[in-house]
Amino acid sequence: MRDPSWRTLEALGVPLGPPRPPPKAFDATLARRAFEAVAASTASPTEREALAAWLAAIAHHWPSRFLEVAGPEGHRRLRALRVGLDDGRVVKLRRIAIANLAGVL
Secondary structure, eight states, rough: OHHHHHHHHTTOOOOSSSSSOSSOOOOOHHHHHHHHHHSSSSOOOOHHHHHHHHHHHHHOOOOOHHHHOTTTHHHHHHHHTTTTTTTTHHHHHHHHHHHHHTOOO
């Protein structure tokens, strides 16, 4: 069973697992808590790709929300997450994340 923080992030649009309906609402405080919890844990490459894609989508399209979710060190943390990942896969997942978030951010 997946960690509750990962389940929260999936419900908030992180493109991990099978396709699902986009979120109905976006709670930045809840997203921040879940992000902090998973950022402090050991994530698989697949989880890191999905999280990096989601954060990149928010950073590019909703920069004020990005600051709320990732904090002042968000861009540095995003760069660190992307180290060693397949950039093509992150870009593909980023498109999915944008579609997931477009109706709520």
